[in-house]
Amino acid sequence: MKAKFPYEPWAVTEEVFAAKNLRENESVFALANGFIGMRGNLEEGCAAGAETIQGTFLNGVFDSEPIVYGEKAYGYAKNHQTICNVMDAKSLLLTADGEALCLGRSDVADHRRTLDMRSGTLRRSFTWRTASGAVLAVESQRLVSLRRKELAAVRLRVRCLSGGCDLQIESPLSPAVIAEGDPNDPRNAAGKDRSLTTACVRAEGDVLGMTQQTKRSGYTICCAVAHRGVSGGSRAEDTGARWCADVPLSAGSEVCLDKSICYLAAQHADDALPDRAAALCREAPNFDALLQEQRAELDDFWAGVGLSIEGDDALLQGLRFNLFHIYQSAGRDGKTNIAAKGLTGEGYEGHTFWDTEAYILPVFQYTDPALARKLLEYRYAILPRARERARELGHDGALFAWRTIDGDECSAYFPAGTAQYHIDGDVAHAVLEYVDATGDRDFLARYGAELLAETARFFRDLGFFSAEKDGHFVLNCVTGPDEYNVMVDNNVYTNCVAEETLRGAAAAMDWLRQERPEDYARLCRAIGYREAEAESWLAAADKMYYPAARDGIVPQDDGFLQRRPWPLDSIPAEKHPLLIHFHGLTIYRSMVCKQADLILAMTRYGERWTMEEKRKNFFFYDSVTTHDSSLSMAVFSLLANEIGETATAYDYFMSSARLDLDDMHHNTKDGLHMANMAGTWTGLVMGFGGMRLREGKLSFAPVLPPQWQGYRFRVTVRGSCVEVCMRAGGPEYRLVSGDGVTITSYGKEIALSL
């Protein structure tokens, strides 16, 4: 397959415009800052012969509507939540002597768009030969400020190369045009009522303003747009507002317009919002200043990442693209998170899943710990909802929603939703790993211990000591990460995370009691904790049940090996993904996996199994896994590396590293696959780099696939940033910043200092 973009180290460039790629490239070229997300839509909207998905999203801002069930029953999730596609402020329409610019119709040459991952901008340039004979060089540049949550900006520059024309520039502020979506694909938001009510429109001088409201969830969204550099006029319209300027151009003359855009949202009516938005965009720094800030912000990020590959430009581009997008999409306010598609599209309706904790958080934990903390604070912010949900289901502790925006369960199919109790363990694991990697005891005392205690309580209550299993602690009727095996008993992954949660919570409460007696006392009062609980957690952890291996094969759950074999090579390619082409009962009855499940457990809880067991199970599960989930291949790559199957690891790694850049799942149009994007970092650092962390100590065991000359990455642990550089001659380690540390390389200790 030929890649659509030339392999550049820091950019993704579309050299030739193709109408058929418009929707997927709108995702590829999306910009965001953790709050505002703008799809890479053309300024003029669409192009001739192309389909478009227009989109501007605000993290955490959603509308809801009741879920309708064919047959309803007790405890089902009550409401859908769907991220709002808010008013569009990024558009700019050009008309020359009455001819509207439109790709595919207008005479346009040298069209080029570039996502610049160091400057954090989307640049576009082309030459437009107007019907009236003028030749115009058009350039635009767009950014969503990583340093200023509410701000985005657009710069337009038009130079007249020859001839002359009357150019009209229109800047509309209008409700989003919402694409329909495929009603038969359960993974997108089709069929949900996603339209907002436009409550008020303002047009004052060079500033436009619009307020919208969600129909049911109570959100008010406000946008203001200020125009500079060109004098024009604005007017309010029925469906929005519009700023307009007429600019006569002659050969050699040029015009430069800057737009600053401000988005604000509040969950309750707030009359001050429109004025605040107008003031913020009027007072925004100029475009050049914003560019400078943006570059500085990204320089910091890339310095923390410190990643490069020698000998594979396509891969390097893919890895950086992935990191750039997860960085853009992460909520930074402790109240928002990362949706499965980030802020790049409406796929999965803007919901947050376990993806954050299981896939994305490790990246930030080792490259931008402050951001990682903010994402974990989100879990603390929705802990009250998780407590209510546990109570509704008759359980102690807290149960996080399988999919949600504000914390309420939105999964309308509980066997592959609510039954994925492992999400509680994923959160707990993330807390423990974050604290281990960062040493952030403040987080543990304020938030972490409570998260651990409530999730431990949940697991303790969910399972029981089974006489039928010799008194072992079992977790029945659960769904693991693999959604092709639902409501199973003793899913190994779930039992592993539950055990980790129970032990971690007991240790955290013990630490809190001894080291932070005041915090401990506060927490005991707040959640009614008694010391005997930790004993009961440890008793369950000590007796946690794991299904016995048969001929070396560890069953993913009690019944997995009883299922009906379904050789994958008997299933035609067009019947994938299975969930779209077979009834759940057919899938659940079969010995087939959607994604890594036991394999994920083996990578994360590696000490439980011997290398020989890992090898045997890798090949077995490899033979029964469809990888219908984009979360799968990165994990297989990880374990392949661990068992020394570097070539297999490389193949899996490569087939996930450019998944969105090359639109390999054919649904990049609905948004980018955040978890997979993060998984490629893990595949490099933990897979090829062999990086592991145990009690604050880093170890590495780098291998170099023959396809590369070398690679390099940085990880920050407890304030010390270590750079690993692997080449044919072997690894080199360097302390980039922080206190001296001792790391382990292939089992041998090495002390690093500045």
Place this chain on the structure above:
Amino acid sequence: MKAKFPYEPWAVTEEVFAAKNLRENESVFALANGFIGMRGNLEEGCAAGAETIQGTFLNGVFDSEPIVYGEKAYGYAKNHQTICNVMDAKSLLLTADGEALCLGRSDVADHRRTLDMRSGTLRRSFTWRTASGAVLAVESQRLVSLRRKELAAVRLRVRCLSGGCDLQIESPLSPAVIAEGDPNDPRNAAGKDRSLTTACVRAEGDVLGMTQQTKRSGYTICCAVAHRGVSGGSRAEDTGARWCADVPLSAGSEVCLDKSICYLAAQHADDALPDRAAALCREAPNFDALLQEQRAELDDFWAGVGLSIEGDDALLQGLRFNLFHIYQSAGRDGKTNIAAKGLTGEGYEGHTFWDTEAYILPVFQYTDPALARKLLEYRYAILPRARERARELGHDGALFAWRTIDGDECSAYFPAGTAQYHIDGDVAHAVLEYVDATGDRDFLARYGAELLAETARFFRDLGFFSAEKDGHFVLNCVTGPDEYNVMVDNNVYTNCVAEETLRGAAAAMDWLRQERPEDYARLCRAIGYREAEAESWLAAADKMYYPAARDGIVPQDDGFLQRRPWPLDSIPAEKHPLLIHFHGLTIYRSMVCKQADLILAMTRYGERWTMEEKRKNFFFYDSVTTHDSSLSMAVFSLLANEIGETATAYDYFMSSARLDLDDMHHNTKDGLHMANMAGTWTGLVMGFGGMRLREGKLSFAPVLPPQWQGYRFRVTVRGSCVEVCMRAGGPEYRLVSGDGVTITSYGKEIALSL
């Protein structure tokens, strides 16, 4: 609990009208003939302070609408089907000197309603003291003709006892007023769009006519009403038609109005329908003649049943009430069946489940074999749909819908719907048992063999020979009758019916090949049958897997004993039924049953287990079963009798025998529980009577509970009707009609002849 009705052998009488009982008594007093069903609504509709559920239903006539799912997936049932509540023709409104009759507001005394189970009528009488001073004796009588599918009739008689008045009698023909229903109870039709389009209204002399159409399923429903005995006038109205008569009454005078009502339905537009309906009701026999026919029809039925109990009038009333209602509700045309609530209400939307084959059919098989055959022909009529469904799910053979009216799957929750594959085995079992009981080889050749072959094919394809189970044939991811344990492996009941299906199909094809070579050749061509298939069916049957008992306890399925114990006495009474108060995951995880499942297998496939095993498992499953299904207690009663626990059998039997008469499940308002009603017959005949049939041979082992002086029943096998009369002195057997037979009594053979 005091019974609401006096204990009469052949009637159910409401002696005092109570507004609060109106809705449930509308079900109790329902009349039907297998096609038309009329709820026991008051002629004037409702009463002051009462809630009513108006209803007239035509068997098999439904509307459909797409099922909306929270998350849709491949192979889900596409459309709801909901039985139509058609135009109301039974109402009669009385107005005396401008005062409309209304119970609770009018001065009414001696109100009395009687369901007469020998005459098949609903009678009503009361005295009305009008505001204007007249005293009127009002009587009405209603019947739905058991001999004439399309006909019903109402007679009204008003005598003026004293005073005088101008009486106005209005007979409206109007669209049904559809009750709302509880949207949180998944068992009723709330939320479905059930309104019909009224296409045409006629009023000609004493005849009214109305045509309605369903919105999506294409049905046309036609009703005509003719009035006799009183001269009046009729008029068409916006919403219907109305016949009206003004009758001046003085002391001693009386008026008698007869209404004959005709309902017709066609699945396609049929312009001739209105005229046919008008002609049919004009030419209908007069009321007295209809009464006579009705009585004769019911005399035949009761003669076939021959049931009585000495020493328990309440029970006798309950049993006869149950039999009367299932007889009324059964479709007689080979294209319709019995809905879960018969034609008495909208509960379960008029759907047919396995209830017919597993519970109701045995009753008719032994008391009215011709009716039993018609019900089985329904399965043959929908076999093409069942084939399509199997294909859609990727299976060979045919899979009957879990719930349906016309054969298409309507179950919107597949774990307790489509996954109940045992319905195929229930149908196959019914075919085999029907043929054994009746000797109806014509049925076997025409319909039965094909039903058996297609269901056997399905099971053969559903299961597989599992290496993990020593090469046994396993059926994984199925739901047995017990809906509190879903998607389990090797549900014993399912495996039993599957084995019976596989063996029965092989034997039937073998018989057909040898005895009916032409039918055999036709069938082979029609369904592409090859002889090797039967071998493969028998191979699967021979290796059918049954989970091994543990300490004598037979697990209901592979995992049942692994589930979490949930002592029933720890669940407060108000938390029943569990499905309304707990999440499915909580229920499925627990060692708790909704209803008889293994116990049903033990009663039906008794030869598989020793008496000691049956005893042990009876007590164990008794301790974990909530009986949240009305299908449960009759089966427990049956096995309790078999193991000699007569007192327990009696308790279970009694608590199900009057379930609807005493509204014990608090939902009789939505319709009567047909399967439970049938189950009480089985409880008497097969439970206390110990009746069994094996290869055309009857055996009995009657026991007499100390509460009764005696009981009596009749069963017809292969044309011979045997009466069993059990008293303290022991049983007496008598051949009532047919050829001489040899029966077995407590293992001893007895020859009976006329």
